[in-house]
Amino acid sequence: RGGLSAPSRCEGPPPLSRVAAALRAAAAALGRLLQRKPRGAGPRPPLRPRLLRWGKRLAIALAGLLAAAVIAFFLVVRRYEADLPTTAELNHYNPPQVTRFLARDGTVLGELFVERRTLVPVTEIPPVMSLAALAAEDARFYKHDGLNYLGMLRALLVNLRSAEARQGGSTITQQVVKNVLLTHERTLDRKMRELLLARRIEQELTKDQILELYLNHIYFGHGRYGVEEAARFYFGKSVRQVTLAEAALLAGIVKGPSIYSPRVNKERAEKRRAFVLGQMREKRFVPAAQIDAALAEPIRLAPEPEHSDELAPEVLAEAERALRKAVGPEARYGGYTVVTSIDPKMQAAARAAVRQNLDAYAARHDLVAPFVRKKGDPAPFQGAPRDPNRAYLGVVTGADDARGTLAIRVGAAQGTVDLRSERRYNPRGLPPSRFAEVGKVLRVRFAGEPEAGKLRLDLGPQGALVAIDARTREIVALVGGYEGARGGLDRASHAHRQPGSTFKAIVYGYGIHARKLTAASMLETNPAALEGYKPGNYDESEGQSPKRLREALAHSVNVAAVAALRDVGPEAVVAWARELGIASKLGADLSLALGAYEVTPREMAGAYATFAAGGVVQEPVLVTKISGPRGEALPLPARPPPRPAMTAAEAYVTTDLLTSVVKVGTAKQALSLRRPIAGKTGTTNDAKDAWFVGYSTDIACAVWTGFDDAAPLGGREVGSSAALPAFIAFMDKAHAGRPATDFPEPLGIVRLPIDPETGALAMPGQENAVEEVFLEGTEPTGVALPDPSAIGQGILDLFKPQ
Structure with missing residues (x-):
């Protein structure tokens, strides 16, 4: 690479x-050559010739x-x-660095790295940091040619005595060679390579370049490489901002990170810092007064950084995919910065809202420990479990309090559940023996292949929430499940589920857009009035007589929505849904009106955001910027420009209709937000899916609740009970400090009094008249006829005695 x-x-x-x-x-x-010959019997030769000859x-x-x-x-x-390995690559030094994923305000959401390192040019490293490193490791760095000959001689004597390499007289240049180009093998062969490479590097690179390599490469403990990551970890700041005392502390760690780390042993770290400062005094690197001040400065460490993936694992997974698409495999090594549109406070609020909503469901359905056997418990699964993606009914066979595990048999397989990871169903922290009785049937799912025997409880449903800034279409919060897991299923973006009655907003919105429907249109509510597809109404009392569109939408009358779709045309609605950004497969039949075709929460939030934005549609975006290791901006996939899907007046009428769902309809709980809210509840057959999709003037939000395997939610759960509470909890936190603003009324709107029973214009002075909004040119022209019974009564009243 x-x-x-x-x-x-x-x-x-x-x-x-x-x-x-x-x-x-x-x-x-x-x-042997110099050994003296044994004395012979003859006379000894003269001394001088002998010496000359031997000399x-x-x-x-x-x-x-x-x-x-x-x-x-x-x-x-x-x-x-x-x-020897080449040193040319040092001119293009590109070691593994940290890739950071940021929220819109710069908060670190997560990191991707092989080695946690961030490169900093030597020109941006403060002199106190460079001088501290020299004082600690190689004070003569700028004077020698790469080798410390006195230190080498001392090390050589030690190594010769031991017949192996035990000690080195390494300069900073040698450490660069050892750490960057060679291994850490302690042999004479490797030492010879190190010496030769050190001389070569000194000839090919400047001293500043060598020092930059050193300061960016060395290890500081706790998985941190280089001075920038060390400064962030220990002091919560960039190395550009470190003080003399902090620089000396960092420089002292390098000799033995496991010994001198202030997070391991603050006393040893302080003594080592004093040594480094003493060296700086002795070499006159820094004035003595500054040294004294640094020695007196207490060690102040920043809290250990917490980049928990739990806040936004779904965001990290998508941002990482975007990065890999942009730069390929370099994403794992290159030191990139990926900025997302996520608002960290809203993300935290969204995660909490989803969890609270699912916890409330669990409490309503007795899905919180302790679990006791009941006569109505379902029969456990029989057979051999083979699918790791489905839930099974298993029976508890034992408990191990010491290990915190529960033994469960799933058909022919035996597995265990680690209750330490099941806080959702065990909020009181009960031991396994008290968590569930032996013989209790529990719903479980294999965490991996069934043969591994690791199980997770799957008692309650899952949830998803996606929130979009209505103006910019930036995704400000994204939650794909109760427990976020990087690489896990993001139900907000990838779970296709039937949207139920939330799709009625798209049907009615198209009718308004096409000028085929108005808020006062009278729609059939009796299934008998339909041909072919004849759905029932959730409330059977709603099928007595035609209702105005506003009333039918507020009370989610199914037959009325089907009748409206019949009148405007299913094919046209499918095409318009595509305009709104719904890319999932949709069928052009009458069941479309009731949300029979699967979509994602993200698609629904984007479609409703178009209504909130005055009819302007734009693709929602999560990744807003990717920067390379040198800060250069990298190109992102082209984003289509905003375009109108409907006029501002058409969007306003649609929004006004959806506010009735909150004011008088199925979502009246949302009135607790005390601000204008438009939206729609949704519940599918057998309550397999519960939805609420809605928006304010600022934020569009979709919430979904359901089981991954489409099991019924049961207990007469509907969108207003199983999804709307999460919407309310999130929107309350998301709008904290924001004024409550009304949806702005654009030009082209007409308000007229109408007769609530017929949708026609009200008679002058009609007491039960209601005001209705219309697009200019679509308002009714006929006046409601008076009620005959009322006329007769009026005549009789004329003849009553006074």
Whole structure:
């Protein structure tokens, strides 16, 4: 990936141990050569000629030995140099860095990294940090040529005594070689490579470049590499902002992060800091007064950073996919910054709202421990479980309080549930023996393949919430389930479920847009009046006589919605749903009116956001910016510009109709928000899905509740009980501090009094007349006829005695 290559593992130069052995053999031969001959019987030769002769022999031997050593040295160096890794890549140093995912305000939502590192140019590293590092590791860095010869000699003596590499006299240059280009293997062979590479680096790079490599690469403990990540971890700030005392503390950690980390041992860290500051005083790197002030400064650490994936794992998963699409596999290594549209406060509110809503459902349906056996318990699953994606009914067979596990048999398989991860159903923290009785049947799901035997409780339904800024179409909150898990199912974006009656807003909205319906249109409510598809109404009392569109929508009359779809045309509604951003497969038949075709919560929130935005449609966006390692902005997929799907007046009429659902209809609980809200509840057959989709002038929000396997919610659960509470809880927090503003009325709106029974214009002075909104040019022209019974009564009243 363009990173640094590892040192070659092919056959290399002879080990230094073999060279040393050869030199020792030569020395032994010299010793034998210099041995004195035994005295003979003859007279001794004169001393001076003997000395000259032996001196000549010694000089020849020493010269030969020296020549052999020089030749051997150069041969070894040549062989090593041929086998050394290249240093050219240091000019394009690109180590693994942290990729950060940010909320819109800069809050870190999560990170992706192999090594947690952020590169900083040496020109942006404050001098106190650089000087502290030099004082701690290599005070003569700017004076030597890459090697500390006195330190090397000292280390050589130690290593020769032990016959192996135990000590090094490493300079910063050597540490760069060791950490970046070579392994940490402690052998004489690797040391020889290190020395040669250090000299080569000094010839090819400037001192500042070498120092930059060092400061960005070294390890500071706790998984942090480089001075920037170290400063963030220990002090909660960029290295650009560290003080002298903080710089000295960081520099002192490098010698032994596990020993000198202030999060491990503050006392040792303080002593090590004092040593570094003392070195800086001795080398006169910093004035003595500043040193004294730094020594007196207490160690102040920032709280350990918490980048919990629990806040927005669904967001992280989608943002990571966007990054990989933009940059490929470099995403894992490259130090990118991905900015999302998420508002962290709204995200937290959304997660809490979903959990509270599902917890309330669990309380209503006795899905909270302790669980006792009952006569009405369902029969457990029989057979061999094979599908890890479905839920099974298993029977409790035992409990292990010491391990915190519950043993459950699922047909022919045996598994365990770790109750420590089941806080949703065990809020009181009961031990397994008190959590459920042996023999109790519980709904479970395999966490992986069934053969592994790991189970999770799946007693209650799941939920999803997506909130969109109506003006910008930026997704401000996204929750895909009770427990967020990076890489898990994001039900808000990817779970296709029937939307139920929430789809009626799209049917009626199109009728308004096409000028085929008005708020006062009279719609059939009796199934007998329909041909072919004849749905029932949730409230059977609603099928007596035609109702005005507003009233039918407020009370979610099914037959009226089907009649409206029949009149405007299913094909046209499907096409218009596409205009609103619904890409899921939709069928052009009358069941479309009741939300029979599956969509995602994200699609529904986007469609309703069009109504809130005055009829302007735009694709919702989550990732707003991606920056490269050097801060350069990377191109994102082209986003289609905003376009009108309906006029502002048409959107206003649709919104006004949806406010009746809150004011007098199925979502009256939302009046507690004390601000104008438009929206629609939705419940599918057998209550398999419960919805509420709604909006204010600022935010559109969709909430869904249901089981992943489409099991019925039961207990007469509907959208107003199983979804609307989450909407209310979220919107209350999301609008905190915002004024309650009305939906602005655009030009082209006409308000007229109408007769509530017929939808016609009210007679002058009609007492039960109601005001209705119309698009200009679609208002009714006929006046309601008087009630005949009322006329007769009026005549009789004329003849009553006064």
